[in-house]
Each structure stands twice: as structure tokens, then as C-alpha cells.
Amino acid sequence: MTFEDTFLADTFWKRPITLVRGRGSRVWDSNGKEYIDCSCGYGVALLGHCHPKVVEAISRQASRLLTCHGSFYNDAREECLSRLHKIRPEGTERVFLSSTGAEAVEAAIKLSRRFTKKKGFIAAVNAYHGKTMGALSLTWASKYREPFMPLLDGVKFAPYGKAEKVRSLIDQDTAAVFVEPVQGEGGINVPPQEYLRELREICDEKGVLLVLDEVQSGFGRTGKIWAHQHFGVKPDILCSSKALGGGVPIAATFAREDIMGSIKRGEHSNTFGGNPLACAACTAAVDALIGEGLVENAREVGEELKRGLSSIGSSLVREVRGLGLMIGVDMRFETMGMILRCLEGGVIVLEAGKTVLRLLPPLVLSKEDAKTVVETVSNAVLEEEKRRKGA
Numbered sequence: 455m456t457f458e459d460t461f462l463a464d465t466f467w468k469r470p471i472t473l474v475r476g477r478g479s480r481v482w483d484s485n486g487k488e489y490i491d492c493s494c495g496y497g498v499a500l501l502g503h504c505h506p507k508v509v510e511a512i513s514r515q516a517s518r519l520l521t522c523h524g525s526f527y528n529d530a531r532e533e534c535l536s537r538l539h540k541i542r543p544e545g546t547e548r549v550f551l552s553s554t555g556a557e558a559v560e561a562a563i564k565l566s567r568r569f570t571k572k573k574g575f576i577a578a579v580n581a582y583h584g585k586t587m588g589a590l591s592l593t594w595a596s597k598y599r600e601p602f603m604p605l606l607d608g609v610k611f612a613p614y615g616k617a618e619k620v621r622s623l624i625d626q627d628t629a630a631v632f633v634e635p636v637q638g639e640g641g642i643n644v645p646p647q648e649y650l651r652e653l654r655e656i657c658d659e660k661g662v663l664l665v666l667d668e669v670q671s672g673f674g675r676t677g678k679i680w681a682h683q684h685f686g687v688k689p690d691i692l693c694s695s696k697a698l699g700g701g702v703p704i705a706a707t708f709a710r711e712d713i714m715g716s717i718k719r720g721e722h723s724n725t726f727g728g729n730p731l732a733c734a735a736c737t738a739a740v741d742a743l744i745g746e747g748l749v750e751n752a753r754e755v756g757e758e759l760k761r762g763l764s765s766i767g768s769s770l771v772r773e774v775r776g777l778g779l780m781i782g783v784d785m786r787f788e789t790m791g792m793i794l795r796c797l798e799g800g801v802i803v804l805e806a807g808k809t810v811l812r813l814l815p816p817l818v819l820s821k822e823d824a825k826t827v828v829e830t831v832s833n834a835v836l837e838e839e840k841r842r843k844g845a
């Protein structure tokens with residue numbers, strides 16, 4: 455028994471290992487066993503663990519200034535903003551900083567209401583936007599929602615990938631449509647090519663905002679800086695977090711100038727948003743992402759990994775899908791056993807819903823590593839086949 459078992463709130467399904475060290479695509483447990491990490495802390499360690507540029511930046515910043523509230527100017531924040539400005543989604547001219555994905559979504563919810571003076575939202579079936587009360591209101595799964603009712607009023611859900619359904623749900627009181635360009639937690643779902651463009655057209659026609667949640671799909675994960683760039687649309691608001699700080703908590707809500715301008719001083723703020731340590735990490739993370747060709751690697755190695763997983767050739771695999779290094783293997787059974795078998799085989803993978811194995815490897819994953827991952831997943835599928843035959 456550890457303090458994590460006896461003292462920490464029991465809110466996570468625990469893997470039976472203790473991780474103590476990481477470097478690049480690898481992590482090590484307390485027994486010295488090495489793993490290829492295709493979980494990256496649910497998408498955070500996208501540059502690889504302990505990227506040297508990030509480590510150097512936070513070490514330097516830690517001895518200069520650890521905290522600086524948003525009510526003061528700060529040099530590390532200024533530098534970080536210059537990098538975020540470089541990668542800002544087209545059409546967005548302002549950014550609000552916070553620390554987590556759910557916080558980025560909360561800011562988007564408040565901005566949408568403030569700007570449109572309306573209160574309703576449309577989200578997608580299987581959407582995941584976080585677990586704070588506002589973000590939870592836009593999250594689909596009833597197992598997360600039901601125990602905490604009542605949530606925000608006026609939220610409706612439309613099937614993912616079907617823009618016309620959204621049109622039929624928009625009414626006089628709809629402020630915004632929230633959508634993940636590729637759904638993560640909901641099963642690594644890539645929408646039809648025209649979906650986001652149609653949503654954009656519908657939102658423009660009806661005077662409703664289009665909010666893209668790229669907390670998981672953003673920052674190079676899918677082979678472009680932002681996943682929505684695959685689909686040729688511009689967001690009104692975009693939420694980003696997870697990988698943005700190279701492993702350190704930071705989140706950004708980008709918005710159009712007029713939308714961000716609708717919120718007045720003091721109406722939305724926080725203590726940690728734009729803190730120097732997170733900002734230094736984010737500056738280094740953007741520099742590493744752009745300077746080291748990692749986005750291209752996501753595309754190339756992602757294709758290789760998807761091809762390998764698609765060739766497993768078992769009737770237990772329903773589909774392999776994804777974009778770049780955001781990949782799902784949809785199985786014909788619940789995946790918990792597979793996750794543990796892969797762990798034994800030295801590869802950490804995630805779940806997404808009940809039947810999808812989710813792979814969010816770091817963008818530094820090599821083609822050799824990708825082969826090992828395919829072999830390990832393939833062995834886990836074979837074992838499942840054997841188990842079923844024996845049963």
C-alpha cells in the first residue's frame with residue numbers, strides 16, 4: 455500500500471507500475487523496466503519526455519522568477535506570447551492563458567456567452583471537453599455527467615460528423631458549437647472531410663460561434679500544427695493545452711479580436727495563467743516543435759504506424775483510424791486486458807471509450823520504435839485470440 459492508495463482521492467484507474475524516469479519516447483519504472491510510451495501522459499509529452507530544450511528553459515527560469523501574477527508584465531510571458539503568436543490559429547488575434555484543458559474550455563464557454571449574449575451550446579455525441587462543471591456540460595458520456603446534474607442549461611448534442619443535424623438544433627439562444635476536429639477520448643474519430651467546413655458555413659449563416667477544442671489534437675499531434683488545418687476552416691475560438699508546455703501545465707484559449715474584446719477586465723482571470731515557469735517551458739516547446747521537424751515526423755511515422763497496425767490482420771480488429779500520431783485501434787471487445795498485455799510487453803497504450811486502443815506517442819517516435827509498437831500490439835491481439843479459443 456502506498457499513500458497514493460490510502461491518501462490520494464481514488465479517482466484514477468491505476469496501472470500496476472510506478473514510473474520514475476523518462477527520456478524521449480521511453481519511460482522507466484521503479485524496477486528499471488523500460489517502456490515505449492504511447493500514452494505520453496494522455497498526450498502531454500508530445501516532444502518526448504524531458505526534452506532537453508524544455509528542461510534547460512525551466513531550470514534557467516526556476517532560478518530567476520518562479521511566479522508572476524498576470525497583473526504584472528513579465529519577460530518570460532512576453533517571449534512565450536511571441537511564440538504563441540507565431541502558431542496562432544488563423545483568424546485568432548488574442549489569447550487567454552490558463553493551466554489545464556478544462557480551464558481553456560471554461561474560458562471559451564464564458565467568451566461565447568459574453569460575446570453573443572446567448573446561453574445555449576451544441577456539442578457532439580462522444581465529445582470530451584473536460585470535467586469541470588462547464589466543460590462537463592459539453593462532455594457526452596453520461597457516466598461522467600449524471601452524478602453531477604444539474605449542469606449548464608441549454609446544451610444539445612448532435613451526432614459527430616453530421617453537420618446538418620447541428621443546423622436543425624441551432625435556435626435563437628445558441629451561442630456556440632463546440633467540436634474536436636478529431637475526437638480523442640470518444641474513440642479517435644476522424645470526421646468526414648467536409649464536416650468542419652459545413653459547420654463553419656452553418657455557424658456563419660446562423661450567427662453562431664465555432665469553437666474548436668484542440669486540447670488533444672493540437673500542437674502537431676496530427677501532422678499539422680492544428681488538426682483543423684487538415685480541413686481548411688478557421689475557428690472563432692480555439693482551446694489548446696496538454697502538449698503546449700512540453701510537460702508543464704499550460705493552456706491557451708485563442709479567440710478573434712472582437713470576441714476576446716467582449717470580456718472586460720476582472721470578468722475572467724486566474725492566479726497561475728501566464729506564470730513564468732510554464733511560459734518558459736512553452737517557449738522552448740514551440741521552438742522544439744518547429745525547429746526539429748517534429749510535425750513532419752508525426753505525419754511520416756504516423757503513416758508507418760497506422761499501416762503496421764492495419765496489417766495485424768485479425769478478425770478481432772474492427773478498424774485502425776487516426777491522423778498523424780493520434781491513432782485508434784478499434785477492437786471487437788473491451789480493451790483493458792490488451793492495455794495490460796501491452797504494458798507487460800513494454801509498450802504503454804491508452805483506452806478511448808470501451809473498445810478503442812488509443813496511441814498518442816511522442817512525435818520523436820522513430821520508425822524502429824513504431825515497428826516494436828506494432829509487434830507488441832500484434833502479440834497482445836494474438837494472445838487474446840488464443841485465450842478466446844481456449845475459453
Ligand SMILES: Cc1ncc(COP(=O)(O)O)c(C=O)c1O
Binds near residue numbers: 667
Ligand atoms: C479534447 C479535450 N478537451 C479538454 C480536455 C480536458 O483537459 P484537462 O484534463 O487538462 O482538463 C481533454 C483531456 O483529455 C481533451 O482531450
